[in-house]
Amino acid sequence: EAAVTQSPRNKVAVTGGKVTLSCNQTNNHNNMYWYRQDTGHGLRLIHYSYGAGSTEKGDIPDGYKASRPSQENFSLILELATPSQTSVYFCASGDARGANTEVFFGKGTRLTVV
Amino acid sequence: AQSVTQPDARVTVSEGASLQLRCKYSYSATPYLFWYVQYPRQGLQLLLKYYSGDPVVQGVNSFEAEFSKSNSSFHLQKASVHWSDSAVYFCALRSSNTNKVVFGTGTRLQVLP
Incomplete structure (x- = not known):
């Protein structure tokens, strides 16, 4: 099974500070995704990537940047964190080479911005 | 644009009863559709998936789903639920x-129970 590892698992940040959430996958998947999960909203797509060097805006990209320096790693960056970004963040990866493939999720990062 | 709607935020059933969780989608082409389950403080795990062929797909733990192109739906079903099925389900x-x-x-x- 695909392994997707997120770090840190918990983070408390101050308003206006910079936060970097990291994600590593070990199954050589082309696609990687960042979501946030909030009550009443389900999972919302922030950014995704087709491969090293690429990033695409998802449905709620404002306030977030993404970086894909390698096939294995995909980071989510909050340059100026705000309390509204308090959430649980999930990273996922999937293989673009198959037509019928699901995404595999990490265990999530709980971010609190105070 | 693509979107997914799950009209029921909460569903409560008794153990042993049948279950249907509704999912409607909006997408202009042939969709790849999935159901995931999330247990408390965990990531999401795949239950089943559909791309083409038989509109009824089987998944883990006796879950199944039926794709309907005419209704733009992909409802999840189970004949008899167990208390351990309590979780959040995502389409x-x-x-x-x-x-x-x-x-x-x-x-x-x-x-x-």
């Missing part, structure tokens, strides 16, 4: 041309 759609994957808002299932 998802993957774009066939961009690989973008979007989720519904989820349905929280509570199974009463």
Whole structure:
């Protein structure tokens, strides 16, 4: 099974500070995704990537940047964190080479911005 | 644009009863559709998936789902639920041309003993 590892698992940040959430996958998947999960909203797509060097805006990209320096790693960056970004963040990866493939999720990062 | 709607935020059923969780999608081409389950403080795990062929797909733990192109739906079903099925269930759609994957808002299932 695909392994997707997120770090840190918990983070408390101050308003206006910079936060970097990291994600590593070990199954050589082309696609990687960042979501946030909030009550009443389900999972919302922030950014995704087709491969090293690429990033695409998802449905709620404002306030977030993404970086894909390698096939294995995909980071989510909050340059100026705000309390509204308090959430649980999930990273996922999937293989673009198959037509019928699901995404595999990490265990999530709980971010609190105070 | 692609989207997924799960109209029921919460569903409560008794153990042993049958279950249907609803999912409607909006997408212009042939969708790849998925159901995921999330247990407390965990990531999402795949239950089943559909791309083509038989509209009824089988998944883990005796779950199944039926794809309907005419109704733009992909409802999840189970004949007899167990208390351990209590969780949050998400329907998802993957774009066939961009690989973008979007989720519904989820349905929280509570199974009463």
